[in-house]
Amino acid sequence: MASSRGARAVSLRGAGEAALPRPLALGRLLGPRARGRLTPYVFLAPGYLVFATFMLYPLAKALQISFYHWQLMPGRVSQFVGLANYAAVLHDPISWVALRNTVLYAIGTVPTQIVLGLVVAILLDSIVRLRVFFRTLYYLPVITSWVVVSILFKYVFSSDAGLANYVLHDVLHILPGYIGWLQNVPTALFAIGLLGVWKGVGWSMLIFLAALQSIPKEMREAAAVDGAGTIRSYTGVIIPLMAPVMLFVLVLLVIGSFNVFISVYLMTGGAPLHQTEVLLSYMYHQAFDYLDFGYGAALSYLLAAVIFGLSLLQVRFLRREVEY
Amino acid sequence: MKRRSARLLTLLGGVAILGAACAQSTPTASTVTVTFWHGYNPEETKVFNEKVVAAFQQAHPNIKIQAQAVPYDTFHKKLLTAIAGGQSPDVIRADIIWVPELADLGALVALDTAMTDFNTYSSKVFPGPLSTNQFKGHYYGLPLDTNTRVLLWNKAMYAQAGISSPPATIDEFTSDVAKMSNGKDKFGYAEGGTGGWNFLPWLWTFGGNVTDDSVTKASGYLNGPDSVAALTWFVNLYKSHQMGPSVLGGDPHTDVGYAKDVYANVLDGPWMVPIFKAVYPSKTVDLAPIPAGKGGSSSVVGGEDIVLFKESQHKAEAQEFIRFMLSRQTQVTMGNIGQMPVLSELAGSPDLPSFFAVFQQQLKTAKARTPSPAWPKIDDAIGTAVTLAIKGQATPQQALDQAANTIDGLLKGS
Numbered sequence: 001m002a003s004s005r006g007a008r009a010v011s012l013r014g015a016g017e018a019a020l021p022r023p024l025a026l027g028r029l030l031g032p033r034a035r036g037r038l039t040p041y042v043f044l045a046p047g048y049l050v051f052a053t054f055m056l057y058p059l060a061k062a063l064q065i066s067f068y069h070w071q072l073m074p075g076r077v078s079q080f081v082g083l084a085n086y087a088a089v090l091h092d093p094i095s096w097v098a099l100r101n102t103v104l105y106a107i108g109t110v111p112t113q114i115v116l117g118l119v120v121a122i123l124l125d126s127i128v129r130l131r132v133f134f135r136t137l138y139y140l141p142v143i144t145s146w147v148v149v150s151i152l153f154k155y156v157f158s159s160d161a162g163l164a165n166y167v168l169h170d171v172l173h174i175l176p177g178y179i180g181w182l183q184n185v186p187t188a189l190f191a192i193g194l195l196g197v198w199k200g201v202g203w204s205m206l207i208f209l210a211a212l213q214s215i216p217k218e219m220r221e222a223a224a225v226d227g228a229g230t231i232r233s234y235t236g237v238i239i240p241l242m243a244p245v246m247l248f249v250l251v252l253l254v255i256g257s258f259n260v261f262i263s264v265y266l267m268t269g270g271a272p273l274h275q276t277e278v279l280l281s282y283m284y285h286q287a288f289d290y291l292d293f294g295y296g297a298a299l300s301y302l303l304a305a306v307i308f309g310l311s312l313l314q315v316r317f318l319r320r321e322v323e324y
Numbered sequence: 325m326k327r328r329s330a331r332l333l334t335l336l337g338g339v340a341i342l343g344a345a346c347a348q349s350t351p352t353a354s355t356v357t358v359t360f361w362h363g364y365n366p367e368e369t370k371v372f373n374e375k376v377v378a379a380f381q382q383a384h385p386n387i388k389i390q391a392q393a394v395p396y397d398t399f400h401k402k403l404l405t406a407i408a409g410g411q412s413p414d415v416i417r418a419d420i421i422w423v424p425e426l427a428d429l430g431a432l433v434a435l436d437t438a439m440t441d442f443n444t445y446s447s448k449v450f451p452g453p454l455s456t457n458q459f460k461g462h463y464y465g466l467p468l469d470t471n472t473r474v475l476l477w478n479k480a481m482y483a484q485a486g487i488s489s490p491p492a493t494i495d496e497f498t499s500d501v502a503k504m505s506n507g508k509d510k511f512g513y514a515e516g517g518t519g520g521w522n523f524l525p526w527l528w529t530f531g532g533n534v535t536d537d538s539v540t541k542a543s544g545y546l547n548g549p550d551s552v553a554a555l556t557w558f559v560n561l562y563k564s565h566q567m568g569p570s571v572l573g574g575d576p577h578t579d580v581g582y583a584k585d586v587y588a589n590v591l592d593g594p595w596m597v598p599i600f601k602a603v604y605p606s607k608t609v610d611l612a613p614i615p616a617g618k619g620g621s622s623s624v625v626g627g628e629d630i631v632l633f634k635e636s637q638h639k640a641e642a643q644e645f646i647r648f649m650l651s652r653q654t655q656v657t658m659g660n661i662g663q664m665p666v667l668s669e670l671a672g673s674p675d676l677p678s679f680f681a682v683f684q685q686q687l688k689t690a691k692a693r694t695p696s697p698a699w700p701k702i703d704d705a706i707g708t709a710v711t712l713a714i715k716g717q718a719t720p721q722q723a724l725d726q727a728a729n730t731i732d733g734l735l736k737g738s
Binding site: 182272288291293 | 573576
């Protein structure tokens, strides 16, 4: 409060012309009101410029490429093919396999991350000692490099005596022999999903923990006074209050799961026979192994359309207003 | 105290200015930088930087070679990204199978027209490796090194099975492999993948072919009886647990399995001998030609060409570097770290490692992979067929029929 009053005092003093340094020529031309309106844009401009250069321009360029038989060499004339690239994607059985795997990845990892993230957040919320320590511990996988952990998981799931085979066969004797985890489709998808969950739980935990801590104490006290036990107060009061945060986490996790790439690319590379390919790894394969950039761009736009549609549906049907 | 530190500062400042002035005056009038991307492994890179680049620098003080070791696995993609962005390097050491593709893209300079003394060099190299630079009537590069795969037979495992010499024929090989496999953790043979590099030596050895001689169609060749026999034999080795899991990407990899006496036979190139020496000093590597079948003893030609990019701003200096890479001195230096020279005058030279003899013998009958810009897709079709057959999802005949059909389309399209 005190600081905001101070700020106003400064701005009032600033209105006296004498205290200001010489205003810019443009500013003097426009007068103080127009100048005030212009100021935010001047500050926004650098950020927007970066956004336009590295996001908008590539987006537009990719859209253009998706309608061409694109020539890689600068200066060569690319041939306009209309929707042929889109048709090629839709008629390619592998792109449907990739879509299936992407959807399986989303179904397998998103609910798991939400449930585990919530459980860990509730546990952390209920302890005071060592909370920061455990929070950091759970968050560590989130900030480690995808490349590093993908290679690590590749070793864990090695078809030889990797950690998974060693524990399941040599120690626990559950498996009759070593499994080629990454050489078979179901086990490979499982390993990739497991990596996604392990790496992602910390993120949803952090968001949920912040949400839990922002719920007013009075709510919990009121629930306790009304006779709700620990579980009931969570299921009846606290979790419903977290609905907007849940939706936020859900939407972002779904978007994230549809963008899965590095782990797949590094752990299986789509092998065997493209059967573990996800949409982005297949896009990359088409563009950079086969030089079919038109196909890759079309696939990317179809993926974007799917994600956009899914996000819209989630927000449309799951949005709930909550008041404390 | 204060005055002393001030004096020290002045002194340091003076030294810095002097140093800067000196640094500015050292380079000669105009130094030109030539970028060179290569996929040399760490051992080779060390020799290349310390001996080859250093020697070139000494002979050409006005040309600076900026060499970059790009790992083979990412080379192709990194290169294409650079080309698309107009940032291609000046010169690269390109896998021979990339040259038709790069030439087709329009990224390369036709060396036979750009280099005035091209014939001096093209006449000094082996014709086989030279031919990998040819695309639509022009030569787009010069060969830099050549290689092929031969049989690395594991003497220790052979001895355990009571066999003293490597197999000379496919029949001997098949029975030896069976003897050295135990159905569990010992495999008579291991392969590192299912693509052309991996499978074609056997296909050719069995008398099969990928396409006709003029590379117009695969039907009747890739799915002909000899090709099918090769794949059937290959698949049977896997199904009877005589071929290691590495063929489908499992572990251990061929080199590790060979070093640890898990795999009794693998096929590999000359660069592996120095690698084994460095990584597994206690393991000796024994080499033999690929056992002969109906098609004789055949293998696959590998190697690299040196190519110049159209985008290069320093083509004259880059050509000077290309000449240096093809000099006897450089070829011998790199030869001693496992890069087989392409100069015909060096055949059987005492300056080179003696283990080259087996590779040189194998090269006489080794064949090149299909020279086509569509090779990546052709390779994929072959890999798919071999994988399908190994996994039992198609019979060898069905798998190869399908691949031949795909490749027919690819050859027509290009």
